[in-house]
Amino acid sequence: MTERLRALLLEETEALPIPEPDVHRIMELGRKQARFPGRFPVTGLAAAAAVAAVVAGGIALMPDPAELTPTQRFNAISSATAFDEYGAFAVGSTVYVGNQRAQVDGAVKGLYYTSEGVLAWIGKTGDTNVDEPGRYVLVHPDGSTRKIPVEREGSYWPGTDPGSPFMTYAVPADPDAKLSDMELGEPGTMPSRTEGLDTIDRWDLIAVDLRTGKEAHRGTVTGAWGHGSGPWSAPLVSTRGTRMWAQTEDGYVEHDWSTGATRTTDDYPGDGAGNVQAAAAGRYVQYDPPGGEAPWDLVVRDAHSNAELARFAGTNSSDGLLSPDARVLRVGPEQVGERYPGPFRFLTVATGKVVELPQRAWGWTPDGDALVADPARDLVTRCDTETGSCVEIHLALPDGDVRGAGYVAELM
Amino acid sequence: MSSRPTDAEFTDFVRAAWPRLYRVAWLMLGDHGMAEDLVQTSMAKTYASWHQVRHSEAAFSYCRTTLVNTAGSWFRRKSWRNELATEVLPERGIEQDGSTRPDLARALAGLPTKQRAVVVLRFYEDLDVNETARVLGISPGTVKSQTSHALSKLRISLGEAFVLEGAPHD
8 A cells, every 4th residue: 555655755744844935926926927917818608607606506616727627727827827828820810829929020930939929020921941031029928028139141040049138149159250141153054153262261159138139149159051961050059057958061060169269060960960860958869871762760869978868760741849948859741652641740859759740830849748729710720749638729810821930940 | 794804813823823824834845944945935925915815714724725836836946855865864853862762763764755655645644535636636546546655655764663554534
């Protein structure tokens, strides 16, 4: 029997020093909480159920969270909890963050999780590959916004970490260095280049503190990036804690801004940096064997130690994507002939457990669950990527292009 | 119909419920500061809905569920870091007394978060399987399987004599 365990628990807590509660502080926090209720109107059925819960029988209690429908609970929980659980997505220029929303000035290209909220990359179009001025706005869990004074022309995915308040990216160390533009000539001829460089070899990795909007660190690293390296205007940067990693032609460059230490990681198994498929929050995905033909394995490694953390064996999918916190690897459907009919597979890195979910335009929550919004049905679906269980939230959504959050840039 | 509960009644509720909820929070988190933050946050959320309270006994249940949900949210945010932080255990709340008493806090800290919550609710709060499932928002079957896994691990870390087969609520 487990009476002994219960006795141990009681014995352990009996001697526990209990601090005095600060009732005034608790009530102050409670009032603040009450001032920022969910801005979404409770929809018909949910509203009726909530009212009934309060008045029925005369002795009705305040609703126990465990007894609420998912939609009722979604509307009742704090904005911070809603952000933790439901993350963010955008429809057109409206960013839905937890149970709040914010309007941004432009089309949302991407949404990236940080500890301060979700960072929205905004442009005239929602296309991430269009060279146009891009702006960044931080949307806090309570729906308030902050413009981040970083404007860049070109295609730049920022590197973020859901547990960190920093936005990271790379710029040429020489401010005058510029990659040449490509000009296509007649069919059958080589493209010509305008004045400029084919590759740039030195880059500044920058961390902007989103709490202040100011540059917090800049460190110079060496590694070639240019024409043929990828469709982006600079090496992609991922980050975790005080470390930043940049993918270059010469390897995977790590820079720790707390120590200033920089090293190029070229000792991982494979054929160099090109073998890395995606990176996020201190982890990366690579093919094994490198450069081979399907089926191959997708391997998740620690970006600092290169230690293997998890392996998805024997797939012909080249769609291996990490969740924004790198807790989960999403593997795309298997190719059958010219089609991809199967489900998405979600592998939890810590356990190796795989869960299947049907094909949908899944985005992420900050902690690696799958989230999708469907304006046609006014429905938001979140699925636990460890168990496969899903909850549906009824939410009035406008028509428009839906943009999921938490996509980390694929490097190939 | 009775009038809405007052701030004075909320104060009474806080003073009465605080020690028990603090112990629950400490068992789940293993850290005094975080336990205090967790209970304070849960009580603030309860106060935000205080005007809806018609029955004071409901407040404790509501606050405990809120505490568990909030802890779950914290665990998810910190889980990735906890995976790596294996060399330094969380702050211990109780001084080592040199006795042969098993190190329960260390054993609990070694459990995955959901299993830890199940153990605390079932064997400290003395909830049955269905009540535990309702508080955690999971199925009774999951509670049973999580309990089984947790007891297996505790059996190893605490020793066979302290956790024997068969949970009383199964």
